[in-house]
Amino acid sequence: MQTLLRTPLFDRHVALGARLVPFAGWEMPVQYEGVIPEHLAVRRDCGVFDVSHMGEFEVEGPRARECLQGLLSNDLDRIEPGKAQYTLLTNEDGGIVDDLIVYERARDRFLLIVNAANREADLAWLRDHELDGAEIRDVSDDYALLAVQGPRSLERLDLPEAPAFTFADGEFDGGACVVNRTGYTGELGVELLVPTADAGALWDRVVARGAVPCGLGARDTLRLEVCYPLHGNDIGPDTDAISAGLGWVCALDKEFTGASVLRAIKEEGPAQRLAAFVMEERAIPRQGMAFLGDDGEPVGVVTSGSHSPSLERGIGMGYVPTALAAPGTELTVDVRGRPRRGRVVKKPIYQREERNGG
Amino acid sequence: MAAESYPDDLLYHPGHDWARIDGDEATFGITWFAQDALGELVHYEAPEAGSSVAKDRTYSEVESVKAVSDVIAPLSGEILEVNAAVAEAPETVNADPYGEGWLVRVRLTEPGEAGSLMDAEAYRRHLAEQG
Numbered sequence: 240m241q242t243l244l245r246t247p248l249f250d251r252h253v254a255l256g257a258r259l260v261p262f263a264g265w266e267m268p269v270q271y272e273g274v275i276p277e278h279l280a281v282r283r284d285c286g287v288f289d290v291s292h293m294g295e296f297e298v299e300g301p302r303a304r305e306c307l308q309g310l311l312s313n314d315l316d317r318i319e320p321g322k323a324q325y326t327l328l329t330n331e332d333g334g335i336v337d338d339l340i341v342y343e344r345a346r347d348r349f350l351l352i353v354n355a356a357n358r359e360a361d362l363a364w365l366r367d368h369e370l371d372g373a374e375i376r377d378v379s380d381d382y383a384l385l386a387v388q389g390p391r392s393l394e395r396l397d398l399p400e401a402p403a404f405t406f407a408d409g410e411f412d413g414g415a416c417v418v419n420r421t422g423y424t425g426e427l428g429v430e431l432l433v434p435t436a437d438a439g440a441l442w443d444r445v446v447a448r449g450a451v452p453c454g455l456g457a458r459d460t461l462r463l464e465v466c467y468p469l470h471g472n473d474i475g476p477d478t479d480a481i482s483a484g485l486g487w488v489c490a491l492d493k494e495f496t497g498a499s500v501l502r503a504i505k506e507e508g509p510a511q512r513l514a515a516f517v518m519e520e521r522a523i524p525r526q527g528m529a530f531l532g533d534d535g536e537p538v539g540v541v542t543s544g545s546h547s548p549s550l551e552r553g554i555g556m557g558y559v560p561t562a563l564a565a566p567g568t569e570l571t572v573d574v575r576g577r578p579r580r581g582r583v584v585k586k587p588i589y590q591r592e593e594r595n596g597g
Numbered sequence: 598m599a600a601e602s603y604p605d606d607l608l609y610h611p612g613h614d615w616a617r618i619d620g621d622e623a624t625f626g627i628t629w630f631a632q633d634a635l636g637e638l639v640h641y642e643a644p645e646a647g648s649s650v651a652k653d654r655t656y657s658e659v660e661s662v663k664a665v666s667d668v669i670a671p672l673s674g675e676i677l678e679v680n681a682a683v684a685e686a687p688e689t690v691n692a693d694p695y696g697e698g699w700l701v702r703v704r705l706t707e708p709g710e711a712g713s714l715m716d717a718e719a720y721r722r723h724l725a726e727q728g
Contacts, residue, residue, distance in 0.1 A: 273598075273637050274662040456636075456663050521684075523640050523660050546639040546662045553640075575658070575665075577642075 246291035247383050247438040255452055263356035265292040268454040277457035278548040281424050285389035287450035288458055290430070291438060294358035294379040296351040296365065302372030303347050310368055311341060312480060312498075314490035318343050323404045323421055325488055327480055328353075328361060333500035334476040335483070337361050338468065340421055342406055352384070352430075354470050368496070383438030387450055388428030388461075390591075395448045398429060412444045423458060425465030425587060463543050464589035466515050466556060472526055473513060473542040473556055482509040482558065484586070511539065512564035515586045516572075518553035522579035524572045530559055531571040531578055538563065541572060549589045553581070598691050601629050607695065608711060609720035612653075612669035615695065618711060623672055626699045627659065627690065630724055636661040638687035641700070643679045650674055650703060652710050657700065659687065672710050674703030 243266035252259065257268035268289065270277060280286045298307055308315055313326035320343050328336040337357040342350040353361050358379060365375045387396060396411050401420045409418035414437060422428040433441050446452060459469070468474045474483045479497075481489070481504040491502050518524060524544030529537035544555035555572075563570065568583040607615040613631035617624045632638065640660040650656040650670035657668045680699050683689050690698035705711075715723060 269663070270636065275637050275639075460662060521640065522642075523665075525665065546660070548662065551639075 244292070246289055247435050248289045248291065248442050251439065251442055252289065252452075257452070257454060260455070262455055263292060263354070265355060267292060268452075270454040270456045271452045274454070274456035274460060275548045277451060277453040278460050280451035281389045281426055281453060281457065281461055282549055283390065285387065285392045285395045285450045286453035286457065287442070287445045288386040288388070288453050288455075289383075289442070290386050290458075291383040291435075292355040293384055294353040294355060294361065294377070295382050295384075295432075296353065296362065297376045297378050298349045298351065298365075298373055299347065299376075300373045301347055302370045303349055303374075306368070306370040306373035307341065307349060308493065309495055310365070312489040312495055312501075313341075314493055315341070315343065317490075318404075320345050321405055321407060323406055323419060325404075327485065327488055328364060329480070329495060329497040329501075330364075330476055331497055331500070333479040333481075333497035333504065335470065335474045335478060335480060335485075336364050336476055338470050338474060338485075340419075342419065356471055381435060383433055383435050383441070385431045385433075385438070385441060385445060386422055386424075386428065386458075387431060387445055388422045388424040388426050389450075390427055392426070392428045392450070395450060396429070396445065412448075414440055414444060416441060423467055424461040425467070425589065425591065426461075459543075460545050460548055463545055463554060463556065464547055464549055464587065466586040466588060468513070468556070469543060478513075478558075479504055479509070481505050482511055483513045509561060511558045512561050513542070513556055514559045514564045514568075514570075514583045515556050515588050516554070516570055516581045516583050517547075517550065517588060518572070518579060518581045520579045520581075521553075522572065522574045522577070523553040524555040524557075524574065524581065529573045530557060530563075531573050535578075537573070547589065554588050555581075559583070598633075599629060599693060601633070602695070603628065603717045603720055604695055605717045607717065608671065608714035609717065609723075610653075610669055610671035610714055611723060612671075614669050614671045616671040616711070616714065617695075617699075618705070618708075621705050621708060622677065622702060623674065623705055624699045624702050625668075625671060626694055627668060628720070629694050631666070632691050632694050632698075635659065635664055635666055638690050641683045641687045641690070643681075643684045644676055644701065646676050646679055648676050649706070650676060650701075652707065659690065668700060670703075671714055672703070672705055673707040674705045676701050676703050678702040
């Protein structure tokens, strides 16, 4: 049996009574008090997630920029040092090896934060495609990462307002960290990067300031409500960015791996699209369930599904034929043999503004 | 969330279901262990009143945010009543798994089956063995 990896905060999770599950080779907290209270803490106040399992790569050197420009779908020329960008590592077929955030530290020095499950695949891909003059280092074991998310996150940590997708060295309660204005919840928030040895002290300071410990369960429901795709569910090496609705992170006016395939898909229009939907009948869609056509035959598949703690109904995303992808279109989901009605909605499923109304 | 308990007046099925027998009728539900393992319930796929249930067979499903679980009939019978309050507010099961959180009331068709169920002490042992 393969031994599961543990983050430097493992003992703290155990002490808090977390329910631990295997995730991408790591033993991670899926919940502490419960998915719903943790989810709502992030929507209403502030939560903290240990995301130290995520991978970090440094890419540095005179040709680092050129190397990444050829491998990543988004255009690094749209950002500058101190800024970050959501982007895709693509394959020759236009498929998605991984989705990640690239942080530009200097013109020739970048940090990539990647999905834990793809760390090995990404590294292999980068090494296969590296250029002389672009050094790629896996520094995942050197860093811990805490996501502090929610409308009160900055206020609770006494951190200054900063535009989304920027980062800077920061400090609070006597400890330093890199403060990234990024996240995976749709809320205001930061991701704090520290050397592994400093992780415990940082976690303690964040929790002492009232951030509610949150597990991967809430992380998944939060991201699904705002329609952030999950690699391995909604996107993967066999799905393309255009069908997935990620054309906005593909700079098709530059050359990168698979760009010509993506241009062709965009030109012709994708046959299917990743649609967001809400259930109109009481039922919870789950990954792998089929969408049924009028004749009862499968026409598509749910790639992510859950109960939405914010909307208190079943929600999901899945691939449907383009003709069925327009918001308002009625869908039928095969819920373990029971056809249940849902409807395509505009992304995101949950919008922050909704909170103000009620 | 209720505190862990396994009342002595109930009979238990190894699938973490309980039965409270009252003459030729019984009430079914899921145990504290089952609701704790699932977490906060958000959906109860209730069966229809009048349908029959067979011992050891699935008669409904309960779901938490992350998981779906079949609910097993501890005994055979015909469903007299479904707990509509749980269909409306599934978290009732977490709050009171043996009281307000009951799932169905049935007329037993094979009352003799009750002899194969566990009492509370045997069920606690069963849980301990499962570790």
